[in-house]
Amino acid sequence: MSKRIPLNIQIFYGIGVSYAIVDQIFAQWILYFYLPPESSGLKPIMAPVLISLALAFSRITDMISDPVVGFLSDKFSSKWGRRIPFIAVGAIPLSLSTVAFFYPPTNSNTATFIYLAITGTIFFTFYTIVSAPYNALIPEIGQTSDERLDLSTWQSVFRLLYTAMAMILPGALIQYFGNGDTLKGLRYMVIFLSVISALGAFVTVFKVPEKKLATPVESSPKIREVFKDIMRDKPFQNYLFGLLFFFVGFNCLRAMMNYYIEDVMGHSKEMITVASAILFGTSALCFYPTNKLSKKYGYRKIMLISLIALFLLTIGLFGLGKFIPVDYGFLIFGLLGIPISGAAFIFPPAMMADISNRLTIETGNRIEGVCFGIQGFFLKMAFLISIAVLPIMLVLKGFGEVTKYGIYCVALFSAMSFLISFIFFYKYRD
Structure with missing residues (x-):
């Protein structure tokens, strides 16, 4: 520390x-x-x-x-x-x-x-x-x-x-x-x-x-100059779009947990709390090792590994009840907590802090607030995309009611979002 x-x-x-x-x-x-x-x-x-x-x-x-x-x-x-x-x-x-x-x-x-x-x-x-x-x-x-x-x-x-x-x-x-x-x-x-x-x-x-x-760092930049400096920065652009697609996938993943517990795994509502505790508890346990690994290897490598893990585990959810026994559902939720620890919690503020610090040094203007504001804009956009997609996909092949087919489609959509996020973070450089 x-x-x-x-x-x-x-x-x-x-x-x-x-x-x-x-x-x-x-x-x-x-x-x-x-x-x-x-x-x-x-x-x-x-x-x-x-x-x-x-x-x-x-x-x-x-x-x-x-x-x-x-x-x-x-x-x-x-x-x-x-x-x-x-x-x-x-x-x-x-x-x-x-x-x-x-x-x-x-x-x-x-x-x-x-x-x-x-x-x-x-x-x-x-x-x-x-x-x-x-x-x-x-x-x-x-x-x-x-x-x-x-x-x-x-x-x-x-x-x-x-x-x-x-x-x-x-x-x-x-x-x-x-x-x-x-x-x-x-x-x-x-x-x-x-x-x-x-x-x-x-x-x-x-x-x-x-x-x-x-x-x-004393400066009085004009907002037009600030946005010009920021938006022409390729690493920043790759980070923002990588973050956007990650949180589209993550928001859908969180929302579909309830449906997986009840409709796919056949458990009562009380088990939703258990599944959430398993996922976020595992995530909390991984904060310290994620911190140490990031200091040794950098954010990009750990983020890429996390996105691969999220893609594979979400594909596992897609196969739950098909070629993977439903009893493995809680294990998958627990394993999901490991990559979520860094990708959803630690990396967004830490990576943006490094990016904004670099841009402040390069431009000579104090622009960290704008950088975090733009990140907030993309996070809200991810929420709007996921909230627009979820109601439509969940009722596919149904008559206004949630179907298993729709739940599986959301899992596949999340997996594809994590894959697209991987592509952008692969282009990103620490």
């Missing part, structure tokens, strides 16, 4: 990725709240198509805001640093907007639609205000590749912890706070977890001395 950046500072930095909690709340509970299942004790709030349109609108706004916020943080200067003030300003509004999702007006579909679209826009704007500068702190305070890798590793550790917290605790919290009232329990659960999210961000704000650790 880095000696210039003490271990406690690295940990304080990692704690600040607590916005992963509200990310998981959005992913897991928004649709549940607005379009609940019959057994939930809740009533549907508005038509599914309006929910999709409102969230799509807010997502498009989110994609645009990523590079803009990054650019603003690059140009910003204060006695607290460039990035920390953005995290400080955005943390509380991000938590408040998360809570606001669960207090919509219900007098008309139009009012609810407008409310959801505006709340979603506010949520994603402040999510970007927190997350883009937070990630840009890695190249801001990390002067060497090893330092940046260590910071990224601690971020990954806490991201996984926060995600697990937001996946495991809600059921118990809803029961505790609601005492039989699902709506009350759900709202208080969201408030409780949102407070934790804000507190984690302020640990980084008050405990990470950005100004002391950052390398001073």
Whole structure:
């Protein structure tokens, strides 16, 4: 671990990725709240198509805001640093907007639609205000590749912890706070977890001395010059498209796990939690060896090996129940955690930190924020592609219902996405 950046500072930095909690709340509970299942004790709030349109609108706004916020943080200067003030300003509004999702007006579909679209826009704007500068702190305070890798590793550790917290605790919290009232329990659960999210961000704000650790690079680039410098860089382009196709495959992989457990392997819903724990638990165990191997061999080699493993294992899922016994499903999910450790958690912030640091040195302009903003744009694009493909593929050869054929098609689509990602990362050079 880095000696210039003490271990406690690295940990304080990692704690600040607590916005992963509200990310998981959005992913897991928004649709549940607005379009609940019959057994939930809740009533549907508005038509599914309006929910999709409102969230799509807010997502498009989110994609645009990523590079803009990054650019603003690059140009910003204060006695607290460039990035920390953005995290400080955005943390509380991000938590408040998360809570606001669960207090919509219900007098008309139009009012609810407008409310959801505006709340979603506010949520994603402040999510970007927190997350883009937070990630840009890695190249801001990390002067060497090893330092940046260590910071990224601690971020990954806490991201996984926060995600697990937001996946495991809600059921118990809803029961505790609601005492039989699902709506009350759900709202208080969201408030409780949102407070934790804000507190984690302020640990980084008050405990990470950005100004002391950052390398001073003073510049006032114009946004046109910044994008020109960045987008003509071939390694950066290969990295972005490699990342795009990896996360298309990874998002589809995560989404199809539930269907594999129930429809292909024939297990109950409770086993979905077990499969997730196996996958992400294995991933967590591999953080430290991935860190060490990356320092020795570089990111590109480990990433390429990870993508080959993901391709082969996802093909294994495609064959589950065909030429591979379904009993091997949990083993495959466990093995998937090994390459996911680096590819999904450690490498994206660490590799982008190195790329943005190189571009800052080459151009003489501080542009880490813009780089992470552009990366955010591609991550959101991956989400939109996967969310557009999944509903169509899952019901193939069915009559509006999920079919095994559709589930297998998603597995094959994921495998092909990992293969395309491999091609781009093969062109990439550390």
